[in-house]
Amino acid sequence: MAEKTGRSDPTRTLALLWRAKEPPARGPKPGLSVDRIVAAAIALADEAGVAALSMRKVAERLGVGTMSLYTYVPGKDELLNLMVDTVLAEADRPEAFSGTWREALELHARADRAVALRHPWLVSLSTPGLMLLGPAETARSEFAMRAVSGIGLTQREMVDIVNLVDGYVRGVAQITADIGAADRESDVDYEEWWDKATPMLERFIQQSRYPTLYAAWYSGAFETSPSEGFEFGLQRLLDGVERFVDERARG
Amino acid sequence: MAEKTGRSDPTRTLALLWRAKEPPARGPKPGLSVDRIVAAAIALADEAGVAALSMRKVAERLGVGTMSLYTYVPGKDELLNLMVDTVLAEADRPEAFSGTWREALELHARADRAVALRHPWLVSLSTPGLMLLGPAETARSEFAMRAVSGIGLTQREMVDIVNLVDGYVRGVAQITADIGAADRESDVDYEEWWDKATPMLERFIQQSRYPTLYAAWYSGAFETSPSEGFEFGLQRLLDGVERFVDERARG
């Protein structure tokens, strides 16, 4: 999150995430809904970045007074949580998956990455460590745990392996999201930045002191495609898991 | 970053990071310094979280007017960048490391993780993808690249492997940092949270629908120690890398 998480009333937040609120009996008809608010917030964040997301802007987009939002949502933190879980629901993981554990983990990882690419603000907010426990988050965790169940691992090993995959996906997603954000928010583009920075960089980063970095740099290796790099890393990672699983099965 | 990155003048930011500014000839003696400002900001972030860090608070801690900071630092974004690189310098990577590539990567990963644990705000800010290029960041990258050089890999494979390790460390660090932050910033503690949330959770997360999650939950597997989980994942990951390296060496 990097923000707050709970507003001290877990029941309220959970009820919100699971949309567990019977419609009110008395009073005027609600002209708004949690879903509409969340959708507007997501759209805003997608367009302008999460930094530009404010309650006033969300309200304005909905043609409504700012404070009206607080009738549906306790505060901005809860709205952010709702956005995360909503967006997580975009990833379609099959209810029943027939395939190897490895294929399942690949699907899990790619699904998360796809969502993160579509909504770059996700990784800077979410806590996919079974902490939020909204419906999408829960489904996601169930899928991942199921992927590595029934292959002879202890519960703890299952959890650790899922964390390994989740951690990797999250870390790489954040790195690429950050680069994208820097490109988008900065008023200079990549090319221009380097033109300006190069003379100064060459003053500080001398070949003699950083030879390996230097060589890699001028080989163009840093211009690796993010998705190819992601796949490469994922396969190495799963190779390591496979070795562990095989040893467990054998011994 | 999830914040801005450059203030449009890369030269200024880089000069700041590398402390490349000859002391002024004319004028009154500076009563402050970039280092003192950065140190105060880091202390503040460590104590109260990065969300509570403001220019006013930093100035107050230094016994100085808010706007005085702007004499030394162009803005808050640059200050954040400086904090990141400063804190990264805490990790001591030996200048010359004699050991296998695997030992070197382990050291690299653990060093980053140690820093991230000491300064939980790090992962929510930094962009360790060779984008900031401050001195600590540069040294860090050089060490990592050197770890996987000379073992028969292409430059691109080296970069991808470093990204794999960095991504994993970063992702896991963020997850544990988030949990810690939630605990710290929330006014309810873990125990109490669960007591309150459990009835509602059991209403939504039924065993029939999420059997695997349920089983893992009640086995206590989620109470895995973060550092043990980290080490486990790191070893699996490096096993996968090892297989790749071996195959490259053989074929």
Added chain:
DNA sequence: GACCTACTCCGTACACCGTACGGTACGGCG
């Protein structure tokens, strides 16, 4: 039909934020 009351909507206000601007005091250089 009248009233109570839960509910939606939201204007105003407050505390806090980053920082642009311009003024003042300082102190080496010519």
Added chain:
DNA sequence: CGCCGTACCGTACGGTGTACGGAGTAGGTC
């Protein structure tokens, strides 16, 4: 000496999240 680049910073502006209290609405009950 005076010049002028510099350090320091008070004030102010436009933004933020949200507490509070009031106004209007409409189903339940009599």
